[in-house]
C-alpha cells in the first residue's frame with residue numbers, strides 16, 4: 001500500500017509529467033471507484049492540470065480549480081503511460097479501475113489488485129470536501145509539526161503506539177508498513193500505550209518518525225511510478241520480513257496477525273527479547 005513517501009513521490013512524478021497538460025477524458029472501468037457525483041468527471045474534460053498535492057495518503061490533482069482526488073487504499077496503484085490505449089476499458093475486467101487520458105495521449109491508469117475493492121476517486125471543488133481529508137491529523141513532515149506536538153498527541157492518547165501511528169486522524173500519511181519501520185527504529189514495542197512513553201522514548205520515536213519517513217521520501221524521489229512499489233519493499237527492515245534476520249541485531253523478525261492485517265517486529269530490538277502474543281491465535285485457542 002502506498003503511504004506518505006510513495007504518494008509524495010507520485011505527486012512529484014505527476015507534477016513533472018502532467019502539469020500543463022489538459023484532461024481529455026476519464027474512463028471508469030469500475031464504477032464503484034467514484035465516490036462523488038457532483039461535479040461529474042466530465043467536468044474535468046478540457047481543463048488544464050495546474051498542480052498536484054499530497055494530503056496524507058491522498059493524491060489531489062488540481063485541474064484548474066476542480067480537484068481529482070485519489071486514495072489508492074491497500075492494493076491500489078497508479079501506472080503512468082506515455083501512450084495510453086485509447087480503447088475504452090471493459091467494465092469489471094481485471095485490475096483496472098480508472099484511466100485518465102491527457103491531451104497528448106499520455107495519462108495514467110489506476111489499478112487495484114485482489115477482490116476487495118477500496119480504491120477511491122473523488123471529483124470535488126476543494127480537497128477538503130473529501131471526508132477522509134477533512135479528518136486528517138497533522139502531517140508528520142510538515143515544517144510546523146514538532147517533537148512537542150508529537151509528545152502532546154502521545155500524552156493525550158489511550159491507544160497503543162502501533163494503532164496511534166496508523167490512525168489518519170492522529171497523524172496523516174503513516175500506514176502499516178512505515179509504522180512497523182518507525183517502531184523498530186525507535187526500539188519500541190508496538191503494544192506500548194502512547195501515554196506510557198518516557199520523555200527519552202518520545203525523543204526516540206520523534207527521531208525515528210522523521211528519519212524513516214525522510215529517508216523513504218529521499219529514496220523514492222526521482223523514481224518512476226513503476227519503480228516505487230519495489231523500492232518500498234526492498235528498503236523495509238522488519239515489515240514484511242517475518243522469519244528473516246533483523247538487520248540491526250540478527251534476531252528473527254516475528255509477526256502478530258490480526259483479522260485483516262499483521263505487524264512485524266524484532267523481539268531483541270523492541271520487546272526485551274520476549275515474543276508478543278499473537279492475539280488472533282490466542283483468541284482461537286480459548
Ligand SMILES: [Zn+2]
Pocket residue numbers: 246247248249250251266267268269270
Ligand atoms: Zn533487532
